[in-house]
Amino acid sequence: GENVEQHPSTLSVQEGDSAVIKCTYSDSASNYFPWYKQELGKRPQLIIDIRSNVGEKKDQRIAVTLNKTAKHFSLHITETQPEDSAVYFCAASPLRRGGADGLTFGKGTHLIIQP
């Protein structure tokens, strides 16, 4: 099955600086890579996702890059703000007909924005 590795486990950056979180996956059948933000005790919130036919996607301060050959993808947050502090999870999944495949998550990154 799929194995997703995520680094770092904790990331502390100064407010206004950029943050980068990296993930690798093992299953070449995976073609959908979402990123979730989770605050303590709450449900994960999708912040951005990318499919394998695209190398980069951007949404305001958030961007995701995908290197399918190397099987790694990264989350980039620019101009970080205190409200960006949370745990971020990457995930991978194949998108097959019928949508019956669940997500395999990385172990998470605790992002701390220092004022």
Place this chain on the structure above:
Amino acid sequence: GAVVSQHPSRVICKSGTSVKIECRSLDFQATTMFWYRQFPKQSLMLMATSNEGSKATYEQGVEKDKFLINHASLTLSTLTVTSAHPEDSSFYICSARIGGGNTIYFGEGSWLTVV
């Protein structure tokens, strides 16, 4: 956007008893729902895939006789933790994907405490 509702949000049960958690898709039909478990400060682990009208598919290491999943309609899946033990205490969260679409929507999660 699509909404997935989960109930109860918190439940405390005695060791040896069973507890049922419901997951509903409120404004779409979900032929497939996914159940995850998340221990404190850990990632989300896929437990099983719930298929409407058929048996659930369990991930390796998840006891199907202990975690009973029923997906009787296109808008409701239930997870019953049978003969609960303290080590079953965790955050259980369901999710659903609309048909073969990309986005996976999460329920609010249910905190289970077994005393």
